[in-house]
Amino acid sequence: MALLxxxxxxxxxxxxxxxxxxxxxxxxxxxxxxxQAYAFSVFKIPLTQLLGVTKAVPDDWKQTQxxxxxxxxxxxxxxSAATFGKWLEGAGPRKAMFASAVCFTLGFYIxxxxxxxxQLWLLYFGYGIVGGIGLGLGYISPVSTLIKWFPDRPGLAxxxxxxxxxxxxxxxxxxxxxxxxxxxxxxxxxxxxxFLVMGTLYFIFMMFGVFTIRVPRDGxxxxxxxxxxxxxxxxxxxxxxxxxxxxxxxxxxxxxxxxTNVTAGIxxxxxxxxxxxxxxxxxxxxxxxxxxxxxxxxxxxxxxFFWSSVSDFIGRKPTYFIFxxxxxxxxxxxxxxxxxxxxxxxxxxxxxxILLSMYGGGFATIPAYLRDLFGVYNVxxxxxxxxxxxxxxxxxxxxxxxxxxxxxxxxxxxxASAYQTVLHVMAGLLxxxxxxxxxxxxxxxxxxxxxxxx
Amino acid sequence: MxxxxxxxxxxxxxxxxxxxxxxxxxxxxxxxxSSMKLFQAPPPPAASAPVTAPK
Numbered sequence: 249m250a251l252l253x254x255x256x257x258x259x260x261x262x263x264x265x266x267x268x269x270x271x272x273x274x275x276x277x278x279x280x281x282x283x284q285a286y287a288f289s290v291f292k293i294p295l296t297q298l299l300g301v302t303k304a305v306p307d308d309w310k311q312t313q314x315x316x317x318x319x320x321x322x323x324x325x326x327x328s329a330a331t332f333g334k335w336l337e338g339a340g341p342r343k344a345m346f347a348s349a350v351c352f353t354l355g356f357y358i359x360x361x362x363x364x365x366x367q368l369w370l371l372y373f374g375y376g377i378v379g380g381i382g383l384g385l386g387y388i389s390p391v392s393t394l395i396k397w398f399p400d401r402p403g404l405a406x407x408x409x410x411x412x413x414x415x416x417x418x419x420x421x422x423x424x425x426x427x428x429x430x431x432x433x434x435x436x437x438x439x440x441x442x443f444l445v446m447g448t449l450y451f452i453f454m455m456f457g458v459f460t461i462r463v464p465r466d467g468x469x470x471x472x473x474x475x476x477x478x479x480x481x482x483x484x485x486x487x488x489x490x491x492x493x494x495x496x497x498x499x500x501x502x503x504x505x506x507x508t509n510v511t512a513g514i515x516x517x518x519x520x521x522x523x524x525x526x527x528x529x530x531x532x533x534x535x536x537x538x539x540x541x542x543x544x545x546x547x548x549x550x551x552x553f554f555w556s557s558v559s560d561f562i563g564r565k566p567t568y569f570i571f572x573x574x575x576x577x578x579x580x581x582x583x584x585x586x587x588x589x590x591x592x593x594x595x596x597x598x599x600x601x602i603l604l605s606m607y608g609g610g611f612a613t614i615p616a617y618l619r620d621l622f623g624v625y626n627v628x629x630x631x632x633x634x635x636x637x638x639x640x641x642x643x644x645x646x647x648x649x650x651x652x653x654x655x656x657x658x659x660x661x662x663x664a665s666a667y668q669t670v671l672h673v674m675a676g677l678l679x680x681x682x683x684x685x686x687x688x689x690x691x692x693x694x695x696x697x698x699x700x701x702x
Numbered sequence: 703m704x705x706x707x708x709x710x711x712x713x714x715x716x717x718x719x720x721x722x723x724x725x726x727x728x729x730x731x732x733x734x735x736s737s738m739k740l741f742q743a744p745p746p747p748a749a750s751a752p753v754t755a756p757k
Contacts, residue, residue: 267711273718280722412722418729456721532740539740542733549730597740 255458257340262462268397268470270460275390275409277457278345281450282352282386283416285325288318288375290424294439298366301437309368317376319643321355324380326639329388333632334490336385337625341393341461348386349454355379356447363440386454387413387635391615392628396464399624400473403564403616407556410612414549420446482565482688486696487623493630498621498691501684505568506614507637508681512575513548513607514645515674516600519653519667520544526663527586528593540597547601548608555609556616564617565688571606572682578603579675583668611638621691648673 253259295314296304336344358374361367390409398405427445431438469475475485493499516523521537532540559567578599583589585596614634619627649670656666 265711267715269715270718273722276722276726280726412726415726415729418733419725422729422732453725456718460718536740539737539742542736543740546730546733546737 255343255346260342271397272408274457274460276412278386279409279412280416281454282383283413284420286417287420290421294437317371320376321380322642323639325383326635328381328384329632329635333629337629341389344385344389345458348382349451351378352382353447353451356443360440360443388628388632391631395619395624401560403556403560406615407553407612411552414552414608483620487625488695490626490629492695493622501688503637504684505681507641508677509610510641511645512674512677515649518646518649544604547605551605551608552612556612559613568685572678575606576675576678579671582671
């Protein structure tokens with residue numbers, strides 16, 4: 249009971265003198281942990297060889313069955329963020345982070361039982377649903393707290409945390425590979441024990457975030473910082489309640505902005521390895537393609553920090569204009585770098601990493617954009633609802649890319665040419681995002697909360 | 703007294719950043735190593751192997 253009361257919002261109010269620079273590491277501890285989800289693919293092959301240990305046997309699970317675990321986790325991430333966002337605003341970040349850690353760890357533990365009893369539904373339920381709830385709660389839990397601590401640099405602050413989600417896969421992937429290798433023996437490929445150890449390690453790491461996070465006292469502001477007095481059209485000083493925000497045009501325009509940006513990014517991420525090999529046939533092999541995927545991860549992570557920080561200086565709307573205008577041109581031009589045209593690997597890689605940095609930047613800049621339009625009061629809850637755009641893009645994006653590519657190939661296009669249409673459609677999606685961003689206007693006064701409530 | 707408080711606080715901040723920075727640095731280092739394969743991969747064995755395009 250004492251522990252539960254420690255989790256209360258009131259108990260996490262910072263004492264005078266508490267440094268706000270302790271808050272980003274607390275948020276990073278959560279995001280670096282839950283970002284492991286993007287490294288789930290390292291379990292894909294081992295999970296299809298649980299019975300055969302070194303090779304798949306007929307009773308082993310198929311890759312298509314295993315792939316649903318990750319998809320389910322991402323869908324549940326969006327749904328749980330949308331569902332629990334409002335609760336989080338009242339409960340405070342510490343309780344939400346704790347709940348996230350419990351769910352995320354339980355997801356691993358339940359999956360362990362799924363592995364040892366060879367019950368696939370336990371992995372869907374464990375990692376997919378329970379773990380997915382942990383992902384959603386963890387993703388949005390530090391957002392409004394960071395914005396309150398960094399009213400002078402909200403983009404930088406949320407960028408630091410959301411960068412962690414991009415970086416989480418870089419830790420989770422080699423960690424899982426090393427653990428599986430150490431647990432592997434002639435009768436066990438080590439996946440189950442790896443789940444147990446990873447669940448425990450991540451729980452301990454996330455507890456650092458739980459114990460360190462603090463919310464600022466009412467009326468706190470950074471030393472020597474004065475809130476801008478000059479009104480800025482797209483930065484409100486008022487607040488909009490989450491249910492009200494849900495009914496505004498601005499919310500849905502930003503939903504389209506996020507959805508199109510994510511779908512386009514997935515166009516590259518989903519096909520990165522085969523795309524570079526097929527566009528540069530005979531020049532790039534699977535090993536080099538693996539290096540390309542690693543490079544994309546680095547730029548995806550760096551872009552989250554870079555672009556969200558840039559948005560503090562140039563504004564959110566111009567930042568997304570850059571993503572959509574430059575992105576559309578680059579997506580349109582990307583197929584021209586292939587072996588059939590310019591035949592430049594350097595150009596292809598350079599364009600791809602810029603595109604991936606903007607994909608990551610789109611994720612990291614959206615909380616600050618929401619804060620500008622709707623105020624800080626319910627920003628985590630509004631952000632949570634907006635993340636349903638990610639769920640939709642996460643499922644629709646790969647389906648769209650794969651379907652279009654297959655359609656092209658079935659109608660006589662060679663594998664390299666098939667990418668042209670796919671990438672041109674991605675460019676078209678970014679034009680849609682550009683228009684949505686263009687249409688964003690300040691939220692009408694009638695939606696503002698009464699100041700006493702805020 | 704105030705100086706002592708400030709020093710320990712700075713150490714706490716440094717510790718907090720190291721706690722998240724070290725694993726992240728390890729992950730970035732591993733990813734960088736993997737990325738290098740893009741630039742270090744040997745050219746395809748076109749000269750020694752039969753000219754059959756990889757599937």
